[in-house]
Amino acid sequence: MDESKVVLPERLLEEKKPAKTKKQPKEPKEPKPAKEPKAPVAKREKAPNDVAVPIDPNSMFKEGFLKAVYAERPSKHVITRFPPEPNGYLHIGHSKAIAINFGFARYYGGDCYLRYDDTNPEKEEEKYFTAILEMVEWLGFKPYKITYSSDNFQKLYDLAEDLVKRGGAYVCHCSDTEVKKQRGEGKGLERYSCSHRDRPTEESLAEFRAMRDGKYKPRDAVLRMKQDMQDGNPQMWDLTAYRILEAEHHRSGDKWKIYPTYDYTHCLCDSFENITHSLCTTEFQLSRVSYEWLCDAVEVYKPMQREYGRLNVTGTVLSKRKIAKLVDERIVRGWDDPRLYTLVALRRRGVPPGAILSFVNELGVSTANTNIQLARFEQVVRRYLEQTVPRLMLVLDPIPVIIDNLPDDYLEEIELPFSPKDPAMGNHIVPFAKTVYIDRSDFREIDSKDYFRLAPGKAVGLLKVPFPIKATSFKKDESTGFVIEVHATYEKPEEGTAFKKPKTYIQWVASSPKHDSPIKAEVRIFSSLFKSENPDSAEGGFIADLNSHSEEIYPNAMIETGLNEVRARAPWPEKEGEKAVKDEKADAPSLGAHTGEAAATKSSTAARPETVRFQGLRVAYFAMDTDSVDGKIVLNRIVSLKEDSGKA
Secondary structure, eight states: OOTTTSSHHHHHHHHTHHHHHHHTTOOOSSSSOOSSOHHHHHHHHHHHHHHTOOOOTTHHHHSHHHHHHHHHSOOSSOEEEEOOOSSSOOBHHHHHHHHHHHHHHHHTTOEEEEEEOOOOTTTOOHHHHHHHHHHHHHTTOOOSOEEEGGGGHHHHHHHHHHHHHTTSEEEEOOOHHHHHHHTGGGTTOOOOOOTTTTSOHHHHHHHHHHHHTTOSOTTTOEEEEOOOTTSSOGGGSOOEEEEEOOOOBTTTBTSOSEEEOHHHHHHHHHHHTTOSEEEEEGGGTTHHHHHHHHHHHTTOOOOEEEEEOOEEESSSOOOHHHHHHHHHTTSSSSTTOTTSOBHHHHHHHTOOHHHHHHHHHHHOOOSSOEEEOHHHHHHHHHHHHHHHSOEEOEESSEEEEEETTSOTTOEEEEEEESOTTOGGGOEEEEEEESEEEEEGGGBOSSOOTTOOSBBBTBEEEETTOSSOEEEEEEEEOTTTOOEEEEEEEEOOOOTTSOOOOOSOEEOOEEOBGGGTBSEEEEEEEEOOSBSSSOGGGSTTOGGGGBOTTSEEEEEEEEEOTHHHHHHHTOSSSOOGGGOOEEEEEOOOOOOOTTTOOOOOOSOTTEEOGGGOEEEETTTEEEEEOTTOBTTBEEEEEEEEOOTTOSOO
16 A cells, blocks of 8 residues: 555645634624634634534424424324335435434324335345344334234235225236336327226136236236326326236245235325325325325225425435445445445444434425435534544554653653543543654655644644654655654753743654553545446446545554543444443444345344444544454544544
8 A cells, every 4th residue: 555645635634724724713793803813713612512503303393394294184193104115225315214204203202113015025135124124223213013014915905806896906918018008108198098997897806816826927917906097197097006926925925926016005004004194205296196096995094195305415326226236346345335325334334323313304304305415414424423422542654753852661641531522521541652653644754834743853742742742853664765763852841941832733642561552453534435426427327437546444553542441431422223232242243245144233232333433633533343353443434524623
């Protein structure tokens, strides 16, 4: 790895920040600001707290669309449902559906079902059922009951026979091409009815039973609802209710040869579970007519369906097919690769569930689809972490600094706060010794006037260390040209001499065998997986838009010993589904890079590695990765620091 180029660009940005911080306060409330007003500086100190005032977590239910939905049908006992198809891993867009359905029920003191819409055995796998429940619980919600559409297969079939007997359905033998023609081929052409539509009821009933008994092959026959082919809504053009599938179901085995469609199943299962408010995305807005039509046709209780705009994020891909391609071609580690935006990937990256809920809540809910840049999502995560995780010193690319005028056995214990803004997080002790490690980017061989960190003949402060150090010399590896050692002096002023405060302070980690310091780690710095805001529109497809620098690895990073206490006190923060059993550890393995399968964990409530979160002072926010094992710590960058927080 080319150590000379890593991280330096980020540090160079920080060099300019002192100038920026002087300019930004030039907007004081006074009409005639002085060049260096004191009041704005004090105000700037308070800014992070002002920014992080939490938004009411229930605001999206108290106003706007969801408030109107409840007002339309007030209920003493609200019942909702979250009905995912168990054919893939949930992504960031699903977090909105989870938050709305579970949150709406919780806000009104009701209940929310987790219902697996398992009506397509050809695509369903057990690993998806497990992962979906894990994500719901991780976000802090507990299903009232876990149900399956397949629980109702017999009841659904009986109602289908009843619909046929009522003259509301018929068996059709048309090909897919013929059905498209009947529907005007989606081009506004004249629509017409299937020739089987008016067959005798007894004949359709017999044919439907023949479908059930396996006398037909897939696509030879389907049961279609007799709706209104002349209606302007495509969802009324005699939708399919049952089709034949030659696949064994994960719950019912080979009992059934026919399986109900979503259009037939969804509204009836809502009815069976007495759902009061069936909340779904606007892609199902046209389906509301057929939803209500079917409930009326078989004379069952009719829930109220209402639709909200879906959540999309730009700069990534969420399609199961596309992510599967990335996994299969080993471009990413698996479905939980921290560069992806599946929920399992965001969890592994270290994004707290509370940050995701804050993101959804801040966006609000309306009927408009929401397209959000990744930068906005990361800003919410950053603001959340700012108030909820401790601070530690971490050095990505360490070089040793030997302080020559300190004794070999010199050792000083320095007390550091875990958070300067939250005393409740407490303090911890770190050693300061003759040898300390600083980041390679914090040292220059040649000094310049606009450079404020360590250089020959220049002093720099070490965070929380009483006095600065001044570089006196350095050594280089002749084969690589890299600096491998810096020598310095501890600039403790003589008694009676004024202390000159350095212009800059940098993070450091001391070498102290007594304290098992430093702690070594591999650090993975993740950036966007794609180069553009719309990878799908890139010439050559989304694969051609891949960012070759989406991951940088620092194999020899060092962390201060405060990490031990941070690990012991995890999760950070202890909220939502991470209210963990602290004396219990989960195995929490990575999802297989090629198969995407998750191994079982000891407890869904046990503290997982990614709940060990902290801010690496002057670097970024980090979390432990599930690749961490005894003797090797692996850290993921969750998000970078704010632009104006180069100083801790």
